[in-house]
Amino acid sequence: MLDVQKIRNDFPILTREVNGKPLVYFDNAATSQTPQVVIDAIVDYYSSYNANIHRGVHTLSQEATDAYEIARKKIQEHFGAKRAHEIILTSGTTHSINIIATGFTSLLSKGDEIIVSALEHHSNIVPWQMLCERTGAILKVIPMNEDGELVMHVYDQLLSNRTKLVFTNHISNALGTINPIEEIIEKAHRVGAAVLIDGAQACPHVKPDVEALDVDFYVASAHKLCGPTGVGMLYGKEDWLNKLPPYQGGGEMIEQVTFEKTTYAGLPHKFEAGTPNICGGIAFGVALDYMNSIGFDNIAAYENELLEYGTQKLLEIEGLKIYGTSKNKTSVISFNLDNIHPYDVGTIVDKLGIAVRTGHHCAQPIMDFYNIPGTVRASFSFYNTKEEIDALVEAVKKAKMMLS
Known part of the structure; x- marks a missing residue:
């Protein structure tokens, strides 16, 4: 088991606030955060x-x-x-x-x-x-x-x-x-x-x-x-x-x-x-x-736990669809809400301090296959927590309420 709080202390940026809220960083597929030792x-x-x-x-x-x-x-x-x-x-x-x-x-x-x-x-x-x-x-x-x-x-x-x-x-x-x-x-x-x-x-x-x-x-x-x-x-x-x-x-x-x-x-x-x-x-x-020093087997096991938890919680939101449902996948969840544009969801989520990626993620042929303009992408790392996923779920619910 990882000592996630100890790991989080290694990353100075995770203590900051965004828009008056604690930063929740779920854009790890774009770039990871940097520990103090680096x-x-x-x-x-x-x-x-x-x-x-x-x-x-x-x-x-x-x-x-x-x-x-x-x-x-x-x-x-x-x-x-x-x-x-x-x-x-x-x-x-x-x-x-x-x-x-x-x-x-x-x-x-x-x-x-x-x-x-x-x-x-x-x-x-x-x-x-x-x-x-x-x-x-x-x-x-x-x-x-x-x-x-x-x-x-x-x-x-x-x-x-x-x-x-x-x-x-x-x-x-x-x-x-x-x-x-x-x-x-x-x-x-x-x-x-x-x-x-x-x-x-x-x-x-x-x-x-x-x-x-x-x-x-x-x-x-x-x-x-x-x-x-x-x-x-x-x-x-x-x-x-x-x-x-x-x-x-x-x-x-x-x-x-x-x-x-x-x-x-x-x-x-x-x-x-x-x-x-x-x-x-x-x-x-x-x-x-x-x-x-953390260990890639430990990282993989913990991130898979986050993936399963995040998938379960997000799918409880009515009208939310996840794209990419392979049984063999890593800790990335791409999703959309009904007919709401992903950019609009991402903008509201950001106001609540949560960083996600929106758009076609430099993978436009994938979005064309699904006939969508893009997705909201939440990508988890070993320094993320289930509590942060809960915050994302609440933010997405709020975005749905505001944009529906």
């Missing part, structure tokens, strides 16, 4: 050893370099990668996906096929559409059903010897559905296709092991994992990363530069042009330490 690491970096890395012989530069590379090692170990240089530090999930989408431009031909799922965030749709425009490749989509689950027998039909890439999220940001990525990866590999998994929404709830999954690429963002914004990671199998060209040109990603020819650095620096988010990378490692 804030302290950020302050310590800028207060004690702020310097550029990999390039200086002076003490501050060496200290910063060591701290940054220690963080990379922590990320490697957390995600189960075999080698530290298979971890590329990026600005986040979107950046990570675009590195791969751009790199495959030289590896695809007209008529090649790539597969995406209907449950994707725009960040795992648009880069692949752009890749198809550049190469003449064909984008195919695994459809979804009313429960918000992928229709896997259609996936089987889409796969062929023309399939070169498959990409899907591990967990849907809009619905909370946990996708069967082990099956997706194994079947893609049977036809020789590479697989990229968008783990942005999964990593706060589960601890993926990329070696055990045998996935080719896995991407994530620190700000979903109690870390800072503007930093994330791309895991890639060494062989695949060596095949891909650099994403950007500049400092750090080179071995030698002359006006006649440039040769590129080895991994991971080949994909890390320019001065990175040094402080962010270091804080990312600290955030993983913090979450591992």
Whole structure:
């Protein structure tokens, strides 16, 4: 059992008020809150050893370099990668996906096929559409059903010897559905296709092991994992990363530069042009330490308890419909009230101090499937409580009364 009150004390923002009410933060799928230990690491970096890395012989530069590379090692170990240089530090999930989408431009031909799922965030749709425009490749989509689950027998039909890439999220940001990525990866590999998994929404709830999954690429963002914004990671199998060209040109990603020819650095620096988010990378490692100290099995069990409680309580409200009813899902509840626009519900709920997300959640195809403009999304984390869910339920009832 988690000592939730003790955990809440680690997060300074949870003590503040919004509109004169205690803050209830249920927008964790967009970004998690930051514990004091991570804030302290950020302050310590800028207060004690702020310097550029990999390039200086002076003490501050060496200290910063060591701290940054220690963080990379922590990320490697957390995600189960075999080698530290298979971890590329990026600005986040979107950046990570675009590195791969751009790199495959030289590896695809007209008529090649790539597969995406209907449950994707725009960040795992648009880069692949752009890749198809550049190469003449064909984008195919695994459809979804009313429960918000992928229709896997259609996936089987889409796969062929023309399939070169498959990409899907591990967990849907809009619905909370946990996708069967082990099956997706194994079947893609049977036809020789590479697989990229968008783990942005999964990593706060589960601890993926990329070696055990045998996935080719896995991407994530620190700000979903109690870390800072503007930093994330791309895991890639060494062989695949060596095949891909650099994403950007500049400092750090080179071995030698002359006006006649440039040769590129080895991994991971080949994909890390320019001065990175040094402080962010270091804080990312600290955030993983913090979450591992709590334990991902403990986190998953408690958040599932919150999901079951929240689902039960919200469904007691007449006229409330939940979208995404897969039996295999994480702590996200997307819902609407009768014919009331989700934005209006979210606005009233905010006046009562409760932060939820409204809209299509950068997953417009999902909303088009349900023929709705969007949803109200409440996403729970391990520092939330059942009492906060009760406050949400009362706020939604008040919104219904005011807007009906």
